[in-house]
Amino acid sequence: xxxxxxxxxxxxxxxxxxxxxxxxxxxxxxxxxxxxxxxxxxxxxxxxxxxxxxxxxxxxxxxxxxxxxxxxxxxxxxxxxxxxxxxxxxxxxxxxxxxxxxxxxxxxxxxxxxxxxxxxxxxxxxxxxxxxxxxxxxxxxxxxxxxxxxxxxxxxxxxxxxxxxxxxxxxxxxxxxxxxxxxxxxxxxxxxxxxxxxxxxxxxxxxxxxxxxxxx
Numbered sequence: 648x649x650x651x652x653x654x655x656x657x658x659x660x661x662x663x664x665x666x667x668x669x670x671x672x673x674x675x676x677x678x679x680x681x682x683x684x685x686x687x688x689x690x691x692x693x694x695x696x697x698x699x700x701x702x703x704x705x706x707x708x709x710x711x712x713x714x715x716x717x718x719x720x721x722x723x724x725x726x727x728x729x730x731x732x733x734x735x736x737x738x739x740x741x742x743x744x745x746x747x748x749x750x751x752x753x754x755x756x757x758x759x760x761x762x763x764x765x766x767x768x769x770x771x772x773x774x775x776x777x778x779x780x781x782x783x784x785x786x787x788x789x790x791x792x793x794x795x796x797x798x799x800x801x802x803x804x805x806x807x808x809x810x811x812x813x814x815x816x817x818x819x820x821x822x823x824x825x826x827x828x829x830x831x832x833x834x835x836x837x838x839x840x841x842x843x844x845x846x847x848x849x850x851x852x853x854x855x856x857x858x859x860x861x862x863x
Contacts, residue, residue: 677773679726679753679800683710686816687805694739701800704737706745708770710778713804730804733780745770748807751785756799764851765807786851809820836840 688710697703711731718725734745747770752763769780789800820839 649832655660665788673738676719678715679715679802680804681715681726681728681804684715684803684805686813687808689816690806690808690812691815692745693735697739698826705739706734706737706744706746708732708806710749710804710806713801713802719740723788726789726802728785728787728802729782730785731780731782731820732770733769734772734778736772736777743774745772745779749804750807751787751802753787753789754801754803832856 659751691699691707692705694705703772704751709732713725713728713730715728717727728751730749730767732747732749734747736743736745747768748765748767750763753761755761759836766783766785768781768783770781772779783834787802
């Protein structure tokens with residue numbers, strides 16, 4: 648009986664110590680915040696000289712959304728992203744293709760753009776189909792400070808617009824929600840000071856393009 652009692656005490660001690668180890672297991676810090684720039688999520692292209700009448704619309708493109716997962720390494724975080732674009736043909740389209748330019752940028756502490764890259768893709772409309780879309784896969788490495796946290800960083804994405812297209816979008820939305828990213832320029836200059844700051848590589852494409860499920 649004494650043997651069984653001693654074993655029971657030993658087993659209880661092991662379980663308690665094991666439980667403490669589980670409770671003390673280090674949790675992964677949160678991923679960087681990711682958002683789509685409100686003013687750059689939609690663009691309508693019109694035929695030259697046709698004005699903005701519906702009959703002159705070539706296509707409409709929307710940045711539907713972006714999702715991501717991240718994994719931490721020593722002093723850096725790797726972010727895997729999926730960005731989905733949808734498009735619709737207009738009456739003035741003749742090519743059955745919608746060229747799209749979009750950007751992904753990293754905003755560091757102090758709302759400073761530390762890296763940015765513009766990607767070019769093409770949405771192709773099959774015969775007798777007036778809507779289409781695609782999903783692009785990207786990966787981004789963000790060097791971190793000594794604290795090893797990415798909470799001070801934000802990844803923003805949007806369609807790469809001309810000044811006229813940006814003005815049109817802002818005119819459509821007369822008022823913006825507090826705290827949005829309206830004051831972040833679409834084409835911000837990136838300052839580089841060798842040796843003064845971490846090297847922030849721009850996002851890169853991972854894998855090929857694929858058509859997303861669902862409609863426009």
